[in-house]
Amino acid sequence: MDEKKIFLVDRDKEFLYVELFQYLNKINCLPRYIYSKDINTIFYNIVGSLIYDIPIVLLDSDFSHNEIQNLGISLTKIDENIELKNKILVNYENFLSLLQNTKEWNITLFTSGTTGLPKKVSHSFETLTRMVKINISTKDNIWGFAYNPSHIAGLQVFFQAILNLNTIVNLFEQSRSHIFDMIEKYSVTNISATPTFFRLLLPSKKHFNSVVKITSGGEKFDTTLINHLRTTFPQAKLLNVYASTEAGTIFGSKNDVFEIREDIKDKVKIINNELLIHKELLGHSDSLKVVDGWYFTGDIVEVISNNPLKFKFVSRKNEMINVGGYKVNPIEIEELLNKHPNIVMSRVYSKKNSVLGNILLADIQRVNDITEKDIQMYLRKYLQEFKIPRIINFVEKIELTRTGKIKRA
Amino acid sequence: MELNKLLNIVNIILDKKNKPVLNEINIKMDLRNDIGFDSLDLAELTVRIENEFGVDVFEDGIVSTIGEIIEKIKQNG
Numbered sequence: 140m141d142e143k144k145i146f147l148v149d150r151d152k153e154f155l156y157v158e159l160f161q162y163l164n165k166i167n168c169l170p171r172y173i174y175s176k177d178i179n180t181i182f183y184n185i186v187g188s189l190i191y192d193i194p195i196v197l198l199d200s201d202f203s204h205n206e207i208q209n210l211g212i213s214l215t216k217i218d219e220n221i222e223l224k225n226k227i228l229v230n231y232e233n234f235l236s237l238l239q240n241t242k243e244w245n246i247t248l249f250t251s252g253t254t255g256l257p258k259k260v261s262h263s264f265e266t267l268t269r270m271v272k273i274n275i276s277t278k279d280n281i282w283g284f285a286y287n288p289s290h291i292a293g294l295q296v297f298f299q300a301i302l303n304l305n306t307i308v309n310l311f312e313q314s315r316s317h318i319f320d321m322i323e324k325y326s327v328t329n330i331s332a333t334p335t336f337f338r339l340l341l342p343s344k345k346h347f348n349s350v351v352k353i354t355s356g357g358e359k360f361d362t363t364l365i366n367h368l369r370t371t372f373p374q375a376k377l378l379n380v381y382a383s384t385e386a387g388t389i390f391g392s393k394n395d396v397f398e399i400r401e402d403i404k405d406k407v408k409i410i411n412n413e414l415l416i417h418k419e420l421l422g423h424s425d426s427l428k429v430v431d432g433w434y435f436t437g438d439i440v441e442v443i444s445n446n447p448l449k450f451k452f453v454s455r456k457n458e459m460i461n462v463g464g465y466k467v468n469p470i471e472i473e474e475l476l477n478k479h480p481n482i483v484m485s486r487v488y489s490k491k492n493s494v495l496g497n498i499l500l501a502d503i504q505r506v507n508d509i510t511e512k513d514i515q516m517y518l519r520k521y522l523q524e525f526k527i528p529r530i531i532n533f534v535e536k537i538e539l540t541r542t543g544k545i546k547r548a
Numbered sequence: 549m550e551l552n553k554l555l556n557i558v559n560i561i562l563d564k565k566n567k568p569v570l571n572e573i574n575i576k577m578d579l580r581n582d583i584g585f586d587s588l589d590l591a592e593l594t595v596r597i598e599n600e601f602g603v604d605v606f607e608d609g610i611v612s613t614i615g616e617i618i619e620k621i622k623q624n625g
Contacts, residue, residue, distance in 0.1 A: 314580055314581065315580070315610075315612070316581075335587065338606075338609065338610065339587055339590070339610050340610070341609050341610065342608070342609040342610070363607075363608060363609065364609075367609055463587060463588075463591075490595065492591045492594060492595065493594055493604050493606040493607050494587060494590050494591040494594055494606050494610075495587060495588070495591040498591045498592065498595060511564060512563065512564045515564050515565075516564075516566070524588060525588060529588065529591065529592040529595070530592065530595055530596075
């Protein structure tokens with residue numbers, strides 16, 4: 140193994156695999172919660188938790204203290220450390236087998252729930268790495284890392300990379316010019332990102348021949364974007380994936396038709412056009428609705444063929460809104476808005492947007508003078524930025540359906 | 549004319565995030581690097597420009613500068 144092999148590049152800093160091992164050999168405690176903006180801290184702690192086989196909880200770095208308390212986590216606990224008793228010596232020879240030898244380890248993530256409260260999902264090493272490929276063609280991959288590192292898609296890229304001892308180049312929330320510079324400088328071969336990431340990057344007159352595979356998912360891929368991708372990354376194969384926080388990545392497709400692989404065909408079925416996934420493919424969560432072993436995804440599909448099963452995604456059954464790859468539950472925001480003394484009622488909804496796929500809007504019925512800015516500043520105290528409606532319309536009245544629900548159509 | 553309306557829109561977005569508003573903008577300014585917009589701001593910008601000028605400036609992919617926005621508005625206007 141190359142002693143100079145880079146594990147992670149973040150801005151102008153390079154972290155070598157040997158430096159990761161040195162860190163692992165030096166530590167005597169690990170955090171119970173990972174709550175950091177720093178990708179290097181996040182990855183080092185995940186690796187540490189795997190080596191020492193300790194379950195860990197991953198929090199979004201932009202969660203407000205309020206949001207954390209709503210998850211049922213006491214603020215005094217987020218700085219807690221776990222002492223490591225038996226030291227483990229890590230080196231190139233034992234690193235990968237140590238990573239894969241976990242028994243107790245799991246990682247807990249939070250995702251917007253359908254009831255307004257965030258949903259807690261814990262993944263074992265097995266569910267997270269089910270789609271990881273390790274072979275001769277993956278061992279020299281260089282990953283452009285473009286997801287939030289505390290979300291499932293980011294974790295899956297992380298595992299794909301680290302189990303192959305690949306280099307990870309951080310492209311998440313970087314400027315366009317920096318992203319292009321990094322792809323060029325490190326000859327990035329693989330990029331996995333949301334369509335929004337690519338929409339904000341392209342078109343560009345540049346070409347990058349080093350990129351051989353592009354994976355995307357979470358939102359619809361439009362033809363304009365596909366054409367831009369083909370121009371800028373002419374050598375890249377495009378792959379569309381279906382993934383969720385509950386299940387991780389389950390299937391991929393070269394276009395918008397998904398075909399179910401032979402080995403999991405008994406674990407996927409469709410009832411009334413809704414996609415059902417067997418619980419064996421899922422992470423563990425108490426708030427998941429599982430009926431007779433099946434999880435109702437809320438994703439509505441159109442069946443193309445039954446044997447083998449092929450389908451297209453059509454829409455979502457519930458109200459979740461996808462803002463640039465992040466799921467937002469409008470009910471969570473409405474509940475908060477309705478608590479404001481100057482707001483009678485609110486309706487949060489989305490509008491198609493060429494940057495983010497969807498943008499959040501709100502109609503508000505107010506009693507006293509309150510401005511768009513006041514409302515956004517109020518929400519900012521409680522919510523992550525992507526959950527804040529960007530355009531607020533003041534209306535005379537919010538229309539309700541006959542059952543007293545807010546009209547959403 | 550367009551530049552003034554655009555300045556207004558940019559300032560609405562900046563002000564709502566409690567960021568200092570701009571006295572003027574010029575066609576060379578970069579939306580991200582000079583004005584400091586993130587992807588959420590850019591999404592809001594498209595909606596506000598579309599409401600004002602009837603043009604989705606990001607429809608064919610990202611534009612980077614104020615000048616490119618003006619160009620799109622003129623092309624479609």
